[in-house]
Amino acid sequence: MSETHLKPYFGALVAFAIALVASWIYWQGFTLDPRLLVGAAVLACFILASELFSLRVNTWSIINASDVGLIVGVAILGPIWAAVAALPADLFVGRRSLVRTVYEISHSIIIVCLAGIAFPFASDPVLIAEPGTPIIALYGTLVAGAVLVSSNKIIDSILAKVKHDQALHQTWKENVQPYLLSDAVNIVTAGLGALAWVAYGPAATVVVVAGSVGSQVLVYSSRERVRESNELRTRVDSLERSLTAANTAFGTAIIRELGRRDGYTHRHAIATAVYAEDLGREMKLDETCVGRLRMAGLLHNVGMFELPGDLLVTTGKLNSIAQHQLSEHPALGQRMLSAVPEFEEMASWVRWHHERPDGRGYPDKLRGPWIPTEAKILAVAQSYAAMVLDQPRRPGMDPSEARGNLSAGIDTQFDGVVVRAFLRILDTESEGYRMADDHRFVFPDGRPEILEDRGRKDSMR
Numbered sequence: 001m002s003e004t005h006l007k008p009y010f011g012a013l014v015a016f017a018i019a020l021v022a023s024w025i026y027w028q029g030f031t032l033d034p035r036l037l038v039g040a041a042v043l044a045c046f047i048l049a050s051e052l053f054s055l056r057v058n059t060w061s062i063i064n065a066s067d068v069g070l071i072v073g074v075a076i077l078g079p080i081w082a083a084v085a086a087l088p089a090d091l092f093v094g095r096r097s098l099v100r101t102v103y104e105i106s107h108s109i110i111i112v113c114l115a116g117i118a119f120p121f122a123s124d125p126v127l128i129a130e131p132g133t134p135i136i137a138l139y140g141t142l143v144a145g146a147v148l149v150s151s152n153k154i155i156d157s158i159l160a161k162v163k164h165d166q167a168l169h170q171t172w173k174e175n176v177q178p179y180l181l182s183d184a185v186n187i188v189t190a191g192l193g194a195l196a197w198v199a200y201g202p203a204a205t206v207v208v209v210a211g212s213v214g215s216q217v218l219v220y221s222s223r224e225r226v227r228e229s230n231e232l233r234t235r236v237d238s239l240e241r242s243l244t245a246a247n248t249a250f251g252t253a254i255i256r257e258l259g260r261r262d263g264y265t266h267r268h269a270i271a272t273a274v275y276a277e278d279l280g281r282e283m284k285l286d287e288t289c290v291g292r293l294r295m296a297g298l299l300h301n302v303g304m305f306e307l308p309g310d311l312l313v314t315t316g317k318l319n320s321i322a323q324h325q326l327s328e329h330p331a332l333g334q335r336m337l338s339a340v341p342e343f344e345e346m347a348s349w350v351r352w353h354h355e356r357p358d359g360r361g362y363p364d365k366l367r368g369p370w371i372p373t374e375a376k377i378l379a380v381a382q383s384y385a386a387m388v389l390d391q392p393r394r395p396g397m398d399p400s401e402a403r404g405n406l407s408a409g410i411d412t413q414f415d416g417v418v419v420r421a422f423l424r425i426l427d428t429e430s431e432g433y434r435m436a437d438d439h440r441f442v443f444p445d446g447r448p449e450i451l452e453d454r455g456r457k458d459s460m461r
Contacts, residue, residue, distance in 0.1 A: 009162045010103055013155070017106035020113035024079060031128065036081050039127050043073050043085035051089045067152065067183070070112055071145040071190035075137065076197060078125040079116030083109045107155055115148035126197055134198045141194040145187035254305050255298065256443065262392050265301055268385050270443045271436035273297035275381035275422070282421045283377070293374055296346045300353050300378055303333030330354055331363045353378035358412045368415065376415040380406065380422050383414070388436055399426070399434035 050066040066089060073082030086108040094101030119140045126137060153176055160166040160175070259266025276297035280290035307325055334351035337343040352375035355361035357368035361379075387402035403423060410416040432438030 006163055009158065010099060010106075013106040013110065014102060017109040017113075021080070021083070021109055024113055024116065028078075030080060031078070031125075033128055035127055036077055036125065039077050040073070040081045040085040043069050043077065043082070044088045047073075047086055047089045048092060051092055065186060067145075067149055067186045068190050068193070070108070071115065071141060071148055071187065072193045074112050074115045074119055074144050074148065075141040075190070075194040076126045079112040081125070082112040082116075086112065107152075110155065111148045111151045114151045115144040118147040119144035126194060134195050137198045138191045138195040141191040142187060145190050149183050149187060252298065252443075254302055258301070258304055259443070264389065264391050265304065266443045267389055267436070267441070268382070269298050269301060270441050271385035271389060272300060272378065272382040274436075274440050275385060275425075276377050278425050279377045279381060279418065279422055280374075282425055283373070283418070285373075289374065292346050293349075293377060295343075296349045296353075296374065296378060297381055299337060299343075299346075300333065300350045300382060301329060302336055302350070303329035303331065305336075306332045327354075327362045348372065349374040349378055351375075353382060355379065356413050357415055360412075368411075371415070373415075373418075376418045380414050380418045383409075384422065385436055388434070396435075399431075 047066045047069040050069060066086075070082055070086060073079075073085050077085065087105065090104035090108055091101060094104045157168055157171045157176070160171045161168060255266050255269045259269075273294045274297070277290055277294040280293040285293070307329060330351050330353060334347045337347035337350055349372060352361075352364065352366060352371055355364065355366045355371045355375060356379075357371070357376075359365050359367040384402055384406060387405060388396045388399055390396045403426060406414060406419050406422065410419050426434055430438065433440070
């Protein structure tokens with residue numbers, strides 16, 4: 001986003017940080033003790049080392065174990081000295097930009113002060129306090145850690161939205177969720193560090209360092225799994241697209257060959273595809289289903305490729321043998337399409353595109369409730385296309401007559417909901433659309449991307 005969005009966000013962080021520091025000093029005071037100064041120096045080295053060995057998640061986000069040092073700092077030193085300990089690391093991170101430096105300092109102040117408010121004894125740091133109950137120190141540190149990590153994620157997520165226009169759910173998925181286990185380890189490590197300090201003194205340093213190393217291993221492992229998963233998903237998607245493209249090109253080539261024989265099948269296929277796609281949208285089906293409907297419409301007569309060639313160009317009324325042969329094309333089409341895994345669902349629609357609500361269709365004589373909605377859509381789309389287009393056996397009829405035939409077949413030959421949806425489309429479309437004779441009804445050249453692009457363009461009209 002523009003600087004006009006980024007600068008107000010940074011300004012708000014700076015103002016909030018100043019308000020928190022001022023409020024804390026006003027209510028709790030500021031203790032200047034040599035032990036706190038030495039502890040802050042040691043902690044500063046640890047936090048700076050964590051920044052030096054950070055792991056980059058993406059172009060703008062990194063993860064490290066500095067949260068462990070900040071949480072321990074809040075519990076042992078108090079939030080003000082924890083912020084002081086974070087200062088060298090903040091200056092290192094923002095060394096090339098004054099704005100970035102101010103952001104990092106404000107960021108650290110906010111999260112440690114919020115954690116300090118949550119820590120019941122932060123006003124009396126463990127380092128200079130009278131020995132207390134270890135379990136209370138553990139509980140307080142865990143609560144403070146949860147607040148610190150949560151506020152840290154919230155500030156970073158808002159920055160991703162403001163600066164990079166990344167949706168919050170995407171930030172959660174890519175930059176938060178994969179590292180929840182690591183964050184939990186950081187919090188527990190800090191809690192055990194505070195517990196060990198109360199119980200055993202400075203030996204807690206060993207616990208903190210060991211836990212931080214374990215946390216970084218988890219972060220690295222999580223990052224690698226996410227990266228490998230993304231790479232694998234990309235390769236699978238690419239292979240699926242390539243396979244679908246090849247199968248689609250093969251199917252359109254078959255339809256084009258049938259069209260060369262009878263001068264009709266390819267025109268009927270693209271008209272059915274267009275009408276089925278528009279019907280799918282009119283009936284509020286999702287875009288994935290709409291795209292499959294278009295493809296099913298294009299390939300719904302692919303089974304005719306296995307029928308005798310002279311049957312396709314026969315003129316006049318068909319005899320009983322020819323009618324029986326012709327009625328086999330839905331089942332033949334299903335057999336051809338179901339051999340392709342991506343077309344399995346589509347193949348069942350093709351098999352049942354001549355079924356009728358009254359159970360007098362073919363090949364399985366299904367009744368209305370048992371016929372998929374997509375097959376009902378194909379039935380209306382292909383029937384109307386067949387009526388208005390010129391066929392080898394008869395000329396096309398007037399669109400008004402075709403509409404009348406659809407209406408007459410409601411709930412017997414055709415599903416009433418689908419027919420009424422199609423009539424609504426016809427009422428708002430041009431005469432060329434009603435005749436299946438405008439630019440939308442040009443048969444594709446065999447390249448699937450052209451068919452898909454045309455579908456997307458038609459959907460925006």
